Amino acid sequence: MIEGSGLAKIYGKGSVEVRALDGVDIHIRKGEFVGITGASGSGKSTLLHLLGLLDRPTTGSLAIDGVEVSSLSERERTLFRLNRLGYVFQDYALVPELTAEENIYLPSKVRGMTAKECTRACRDILGLVGLRDRVSFLPGEMSGGEQQRVAIARALINNPAIVLADEPCANLDTRNSTLILELIQKLNRELNQTVLMVSHEEWHQRYFDRVIVMQDGKIISDNDSAGGAQ
């Protein structure tokens, strides 16, 4: 599913050079729920950004779903994100002027789905995340937990190959965090969705199938029994 080799991200040059990611090799299989943890500045978000095609590695190669993504043009990367990746952000990142339903079906509209198809797919997903009664609510009219569930539904609408979640519970209380984690776990199991989630909360780890721990831009631990990362 994901094959990364020698991934490095270096900011600056010479004496001010910062190695945010330092030659990481990573292998993620389909259907895995992988947690990426580590202290602040360890490189976990940088790795997620590279895997989510939001940034380009300084060196290394990356193949996702059989596609060598390092060589894609900017427009092809955008299309790849639209069609094969789903992204959940720390602060929900919903468009405040769009209702829950509109926020969710926006990526589908870009893919050319009709309004009817969008609405149907959207209602199904809203049912899945337990927000069927919030269809026409604006983000400002929903709680943080509800907004994050809408964001998850938006990430899933195009049935992506991989869902990437960047600390999706960072702004939520424990109760809502649990709800979100359970939801992601459920989606991972029921839809066989590959999920990569960045988190620095130790208690989140019980939801992950596999935990990758990072430090100073390197993977220092990976509990993958099949040896997915080195």
Place this chain on the structure above:
Amino acid sequence: MLEDERVAFFLASRLITRGNKGTLVLTIMIIAMVFVNLIFLPSIIAGVVVLFNQQSIDYSYGNLVIEPRENELVILNVKELQQKINRIPGVVASSPRYTSGATIVYKGRSASPLLVAMNPEDEKQVLKISTKIISGDYLNEADTDQILIGKTLAGNRDQKVDRVASLGGAEVGKTVAVTFINGVTRSYRIKGILYSGSASTDSNAFITKKEIESVLGRSDTANQVLVRTTTTGDENAMRLTLMQYGVQQQIWTWQDKSADFLKSIVGSFDIINFISTIVSLIIAVVIIFIVIFINTVYRRKQIGILQAIGIDRSIIIKSYIFQALFICVCGTVAGCILLAAVLQYLTASPLVFPGGPVAPVLEPLLVFRAVASLFIVSLIAGYVPSWLTTREEILSAIRG
């Protein structure tokens, strides 16, 4: 491809309908005023041009002016020529004139106006001077010792008020001494004072043709024949018709005669209009640019996120262009309403210019030009800020 536009339109419509209404209304109103400004001044200029054109026809030249052949000073056998002209289809009437310089003295003050000698009844058929008498009466065919003077020539007792040489407040019933070009001096009683609004006509003096013929010792001559035609606008065709009917003298249209004067007026107004238009368009582009730029900067993070979830940059740019166009369309519609109110008011209560009352004239080309200018300006003002914002790296946009 059209799918992108649909999504961009969807995003734009939601951002407009659920965004800040106050800012939107304010921006639309400003664009409306820019639109009015783009049209108002040119429409007034068009009104001034229409006024001067009409004045040229009604008080100075009629539709056509016949003058002596080259190298000749006068038109001979004028009565015969007049009869011939009056029989031509499309001609309403003609009026022979004898114009010359003269010196008029009144209570020690003198002026040298253009002295026009005409047949009052013929002149009535061609020009509208007879309807513009503000004091006293118009001339009669039999008048020999009476003169009609323009208001500007009559002047004011307070010399400071007069902008040109005048007779210092000459009044009806008073006597002036007129010295003709042949040195003959005669006294005339002022029969009437006219005010047409046309600067040149109001500076002239008028006597009967019968009187000038006795002064100059000539008869049946003129140095001008003014012609009024049934329609205005086809003067060139009428000139050809007159030539075909055997009129061998020089024939000018009123446009020919007033071209230099109008050119200088229109030229000056065009400069003012150009500056005003440029300033208005700059205001429009700056306002729309600022509104869209603030909007995009404020939504920088959101734009980054939209790109991150797979919304192409071009869709985001188009959505802002749609917003700018929406502002432009609403501003134009509001501007039209505002303009209609202003025009209605000014048509009912025209602006008073030195030449007379001026009502704005709305030309379709002018409206089209204003709409097209605003449209182009909106495209630029919507495109540039959104292009600048979406050019940013996705991650730095998301980080804000």
